Amino acid sequence: MGEVMLYSLVTNDVTKYPGDVNGLIDFVGSAGPYRDAIIEQIGDANTSTIEKYLGTPLGKRSCRFVISRNASELSDGYHNTWLRTGTAFTSNGISTNQWIELPCRVESIQSVTVSIWGGEDIVLTEGQDFYVDLSCKYPKIMLGWNMSIMDAFYKYKNMIVDFTGGLYEVDGTVPAPILLAINMATKGFFENPGDGVFNPMENGMNFLLRNYQVPAIGG
Secondary structure (H helix, E strand, O other): OOOOOEEEEEOOOOOOOOOOHHHHHHHHOOOOHHHHHHHHHHHHHHHHHHHHHHOOOOOOEEEEEEEEOOHHHHOHHHHHHHHHHOOOOHHHOOOEOOEEEOOOOEEEEEEEEEEEOOOOOEEOOEOOOEEEEOOOOOOEEEEOOOOOHHHHHHOEEEEEEEEEEOOOOOOOOOOHHHHHHHHHHHHHHHHOOOOOOOOHHHOOHHHHHHHHOOOOOOO
């Protein structure tokens, strides 16, 4: 069946603390205005770290999701398995008639591009080359374009999805457990600066965040 595909999610926007900064300062318990700026900076840093841990952005922004082929898919054995059964390629998420999940809520998709070794990138057309379902928990794309087996195996490199999205609850706010995890981490690092004693994963953060982690990306 082969191994899973390789996934990455990137964004160029600067991550900021997603809640009320004054509420964060009160949670930490600042003793003076000169410390407020430090708390805000720690909150921003922890937000960025937690986004990487979850594998999904918290706030709405422009994102790029890349699905790449791994080393096992470049072997003749993998190719022959796919030719015999038609399942090895689809089991890893890149094939026609197979839904591909995106890692977070999506407001809109700007482009879907397939990169080809030794050739020009192919920009796909929505409604013709691919179809989308943005209403479910993890929005999905289904490829509808045709490509020969040889081209699919020897030339396909990765698929790139550019979209606007982020992790939100129905009312448009970051989920409360994630915000609490950021607050707890900020308080812990503020009270234990540079001594290595505080480990957020041993102080309840893992329990708060596990339901929001994207297994293929975060961790």
